[in-house]
């Protein structure tokens with residue numbers, strides 16, 4: 001058992017780290033309600049007028065629409081490709097399986113700037129003009145990894161004998177998948193999709209290299225800050241982005257960590 | 269129990285004249301890389317028989333069961349179920365069901381859905397399905413727990429659900445892989461009786477894997493003792509216990525005392541040894557040897573006396589604890605004489621032992 005002081009120090013340390021991580025994040029939503037357009041402390045007063053201004057800004061509107069469409073499409077693609085890859089890697093044993101598995105995960109480890117640049121020159125080389133579809137391709141590269149990792153981890157934690165039990169009771173491959181595999185890994189797929197969307201929604205670097213004339217929401221923020229314009233609106237948009245990314249992440253965490261299925265399949 | 273079982277077996281073999289055996293394996297082999305897990309097994313199990321595979325860890329029991337269920341393909345040999353060659357039939361098309369060692373209950377389904385899954389896949393109408401599930405539930409004495417999820421059950425209850433899920437499909441052969449392994453001693457003994465009761469009631473052929481010799485002896489109609497992927501001996505429990513074919517079988521089942529006299533190796537079971545006190549005379553015709561009690565081991569119902577014979581070997585004798593418990597200990601260090609009826613010994617014959625299959629003879633030489 002640790003002493004009282006050791007425990008106290010440990011708790012203090014955790015609190016400090018949490019402050020370090022979240023204090024800057026907490027400031028932005030506060031500034032979004034600042035009545036002055038100059039960021040200074042203490043706040044000049046509280047207002048919701050920036051929310052109206054932001055809502056009516058056509059640049060924000062198109063940026064939001066593009067982010068949403070690109071994020072949803074990339075997530076859908078990643079869902080199909082990522083889970084299929086996970087099933088394949090899990091079920092088959094072939095020479096070089098580990099290498100292939102590593103190749104699937106590599107896009108996440110690669111710096112975004114490398115992925116972005118590579119894609120950019122590829123599109124340039126093949127004469128594909130930049131559009132929402134090039135953004136989708138860029139985002140899909142790392143979204144696949146998220147889904148793949150989530151699904152593979154769940155598959156590995158699932159008792160192998162459950163699949164055999166289903167076959168033993170007369171289920172063919174399709175019935176086994178429908179009745180046993182899918183229900184057991186369903187939450188992993190959903191949480192993978194949530195994380196993938198959250199990642200796509202605030203991505204800047206790869207997007208910079210793959211976007212055409214239109215801006216995604218994070219790119220609009222980036223541009224506005226660089227030009228030092230519309231700072232109060234930026235605060236509103238950033239608060240919104242925080243919300244849109246945190247909610248799926250929280251849901252994903254609940255699905256993978258707190259789910260009864262995940263617990264019972266691994267408990268014994 | 270044993271006598272009762274023997275009768276059951278005779279009933280089964282009378283039937284077998286008309287019908288093919290429930291299960292027949294011929295020259296079945298399976299290796300994983302360099303490990304020969306099943307090294308040429310031949311066996312026949314009759315319909316309605318309670319057949320046990322007994323053997324130490326790693327002797328290939330699970331592998332043999334998985335071959336029968338169809339989860340593995342043999343490298344050589346054939347597997348027949350009710351006279352039909354199923355060697356290359358996938359598991360979902362075989363008339364076998366398995367009770368897995370870890371139960372493998374579907375965690376996302378209720379108890380009733382687990383039990384009814386096989387029937388659902390077979391397309392049995394809902395009404396009949398529910399009725400059969402209820403019957404199976406009450407057979408394993410779990411009526412009323414049908415709405416629970418597996419993680420809301422105790423270990424023994426899970427085990428029963430796994431059994432019901434398999435039995436409800438009325439398979440030709442039911443395969444059980446150490447189904448009682450995870451239970452405590454009391455529950456284990458209860459479930460042993462329960463399993464036997466259910467088997468006799470439904471009349472399904474059981475192939476039962478265990479590494480517990482007592483379980484094998486009490487439950488089986490016939491048993492096979494396995495070692496290193498081979499079958500050492502097949503027979504009814506009484507035969508395997510009283511007349512072990514090899515030193516391995518003798519040693520694995522019960523405590524075995526192996527002696528060599530005049531070039532003949534033989535086994536004397538501890539309970540056949542009479543420990544004579546000073547002045548006590550053996551009955552006529554008994555063989556007598558003397559020695560010193562090296563150790564006295566109290567094991568509850570009985571006491572074991574480990575005796576070092578003057579000729580060098582060590583023998584174990586067993587006596588029921590009919591005296592006060594303290595009495596036994598005073599034997600430690602004493603000189604005693606051990607006497608036995610020569611007819612109660614069993615000669616170990618190497619030829620006979622390895623003669624079970626031609627393949628196994630070959631393997632022994634290879635090593």
Ligand SMILES: Nc1ncnc2c1ncn2[C@@H]1O[C@H](COP(=O)(O)OP(=O)(O)OP(=O)(O)O)[C@@H](O)[C@H]1O
Pocket residue numbers: 300301303304305323324325326327328329330331332479
């Ligand atoms: N999938 C596998 N890959 C490689 N070797 C295996 C595999 N399955 C079993 N073996 C080996 O085959 C041999 C027999 O294993 P098996 O599981 O049949 O033993 P067992 O008699 O069931 O043992 P236990 O009583 O411990 O369950 C062992 O040496 C084991 O290591």
Ligand SMILES: [Mg+2]
Pocket residue numbers: 329330331
């Ligand atoms: Mg085993």
